[in-house]
Amino acid sequence: MQRAIAAAKLADGEIPVGAIILQNGTVIASACNKKEYDNDVTSHAEILAIREASKKLNRWRLDDCELYVTLEPCPMCAWAILQSRIKVVYFGSYDTNYGALGSVIDLRTIANSKMKVYGGIMEEECNRLLKDYFKNLRKN
Numbered sequence: 001m002q003r004a005i006a007a008a009k010l011a012d013g014e015i016p017v018g019a020i021i022l023q024n025g026t027v028i029a030s031a032c033n034k035k036e037y038d039n040d041v042t043s044h045a046e047i048l049a050i051r052e053a054s055k056k057l058n059r060w061r062l063d064d065c066e067l068y069v070t071l072e073p074c075p076m077c078a079w080a081i082l083q084s085r086i087k088v089v090y091f092g093s094y095d096t097n098y099g100a101l102g103s104v105i106d107l108r109t110i111a112n113s114k115m116k117v118y119g120g121i122m123e124e125e126c127n128r129l130l131k132d133y134f135k136n137l138r139k140n
Contacts (some may be wrong), residue, residue: 001092001122004068007032009065009127016129019045021053021062021086023058028065029053036085043049045069046077062086071128072099078107081115088116092126 007018011032021029031048035041046069054060063085068093073081078100093101101107101117108112108115 001068001070001090001125002094003027003030004070005122005125005129008126010040011039011045016067017045017071017135019049019067021049022066022068023053023057023062024062028056042076044074044077046073047080050080050086054056054084059086059108066090068121071095072101072103074098075100076107077108079111080108082111082113082126086115088118090118092122093130094119094123 004018004022008016011017014033014036017033018042019031020027029049029052031045031052033045034043036046039101047125049067050062053062053065053106056107061084067081067085067086070088072091072093073097075098089101096103098104102119
């Protein structure tokens with residue numbers, strides 16, 4: 001999760017969310033939110049990491065991979081994660097507004113997925129990133 005947090009800190013001017021994908025314990029993709037930078041609503045950290053991993057492995061099925069992300073995925077990202085067949089997701093902060101892997105809804109039930117999900121990993125540090133970002137945003 002520390003590497004996902006480091007990726008989140010690179011989200012200059014964006015909501016600080018970072019994601020990494022591991023295959024056999026090796027990081028194969030790393031991304032942060034770039035929605036504003038790319039002018040693309042789909043440029044969430046998870047989507048960008050999935051794209052990077054798929055290019056690196058030359059396949060869309062990531063069934064031998066794990067995802068670490070600093071914020072519980074939204075419905076768009078959760079569905080992409082499910083479709084990519086990632087086997088385990090670890091996330092830091094729970095998203096009580098849009099969380100789609102347990103907080104608000106759990107898209108695994110719709111997909112009949114056995115993907116494992118573990119939330120609250122380094123939650124305090126992940127929460128702090130988000131709180132500081134929004135605090136600074138309100139100041140400006």
